[in-house]
Amino acid sequence: MPLHLLELILFSTYAELRAERSRSYLGLVWWIAEPAMMMAAFWLVFDVILKSGGPDYLPFLLVGLTLWQWMKSCITHGGYAIWGNLGLIRQARLPVLVFPLAQMLADTIKFLCIFVLLLVILWCMGYPPNITYLALPLLFLVTLLFSVGASFLVAAFVPFIPDLRFIIEQILTVVMFLSGVVFALDAVPSPLREVIALNPVATLLDGVRAILLKAHWPDWWALLKVGAISALVCATGIACVLRFSPRYPKLAV
């Protein structure tokens, strides 16, 4: 990648984070407050009211939602980035992948800040640091690869059919519930559980939870499979964007 594009991505990321801080009254407080409010809502429904949470429900939920929030914001923000920048794409000769990449980098930086806070909370709750933390970067890398791939796929088509955005929001909600973000998949009856386990998001969440809450190494074989799927999704996403990129400058804003 030419260096000036790398500089453009990094500066756009900075601009995005900077703008996010200034856009709202409380600025960066929302990085924490927004996921915290969401966690509180799920905790209230599943643990306090339905009593279906189980003993370690709160840490289980914290880890799941933090990770899911990262994936979801990458997929939506990155996925809408080409569509949102059509005005620019009409005026300047830029590789369109720059726009989703800058968004996802901003979301990843946000996630890493929140994750550090999550670790502190877990330590206070009695889940101390352990040797299996060494596997976290690998899990994050695969998670990012999957999110980037999904986001490129979305980004390739949304400029032509902006209505897809409404469907994507719904699909992501369904994926969240089918990935064990808010309740453990052990509760799901057998044949269905195996089908759901094919979902890469579920495998990644399981892996991270095993490390943080049980000090277990991840299931390497499952991780390899998810990595391969993610690489495939990513390659398909890039191919689609590149294939359509001559058509984006012609679209009406």
Added chain:
Amino acid sequence: MDSPLIELRNVGVAFSAQRRFGSGRFWALEDVTLNLRHGERLGVIGRNGAGKSTLLRVLAGILQPDRGTVKRAAVTCQLLSLALGFTPYLSGRDNAILSGLMLGLRRREIESRLPAIQEFSELGDFFEQPIATYSAGMVVRLGFSVAIQIEPDVLLIDEVLAVGDAEFQVKSGEALRERMRQGQTVVLVSHDESQVSALCDRLIWIEHGKSVLEGSRDEVFEAYHRQLHLAGSST
């Protein structure tokens, strides 16, 4: 004579009529042939909707032709775009950097030009303020000051000849004319015939997406006016 920097042969560009599957296409450019040589100042004339702006976007490399061929030497072509990528919550300084990066400059190149940009834009201390606090005139001044710092091999200008209030118009117009006098290769689209006449030595006349005539300024203007006159008298 040296070989052309950019050579268009029977170039056509089609757009979809609307955002629907199977909607028809219309050809904004149908058949344009032109040669652009180093140091040339080429004016594009033609009526509204003739395809002049589309032609500039093809020259800039933003649009790929749907038919015909574009041959391009290893040169940078840049559309003079004001306020490209400007973000309201960023300061004038940060917006200048962002815009410069989008226009193809390296970070250090744009940073070394920041003092010149600040001075030319006459923003003073406002340069450090978010541009959301600027008046429309201040945004235009910052936009022009950034754009004039870009030094592509071929500069493409779409009607942007002078911007801002009366005083800044004189200044920005003068800065552009100075660039052209220094041998900058330019393609200029303008409705202002006196400007085109003053700034260009060659012209191309576009009508309904087709190049009608390419040649010296006087020759093309004469043919163009004769046709306009005929069209005027026949109605």
